[in-house]
Amino acid sequence: MTGHIYRDVILEQHVRLFRGAMGAEFLFMDGNARPHRANIVDECLQSEDITRMDWSAYSPDLNPIEHVWDMLGRRIAARQPLSTCLPELRRELLDEWCNILQDQLII
Numbered sequence: 001m002t003g004h005i006y007r008d009v010i011l012e013q014h015v016r017l018f019r020g021a022m023g024a025e026f027l028f029m030d031g032n033a034r035p036h037r038a039n040i041v042d043e044c045l046q047s048e049d050i051t052r053m054d055w056s057a058y059s060p061d062l063n064p065i066e067h068v069w070d071m072l073g074r075r076i077a078a079r080q081p082l083s084t085c086l087p088e089l090r091r092e093l094l095d096e097w098c099n100i101l102q103d104q105l106i107i
Helices: 003-022 039-047 064-078 086-099
Strands: none
Touching: 003 039, 064 086
8 A cells, every 4th residue: 555545545535534424523543554654644634634643653552453453353263164255254244343342442
């Protein structure tokens, strides 16, 4: 992924609209991947008045979504039999997502 693709696909098509729905309290969190830190991405976030959460580089433990992805991955891996097609995997991921309790998401 490049900074241009990240801006055009992720920020413009998803984040900007979500921020509009959430209002002024919206706080955006992304990783410290190179495309996320490109100048065009910074300019886009500033032009859309999107505040980015500050967090340390190279600190995956500080990124809560990584813990959620890990939890989902472990739940899917524990299912028997394993999914054999994408629609089935999607359905199982949605099932597992719905079964995560709110207190499990607090880190």
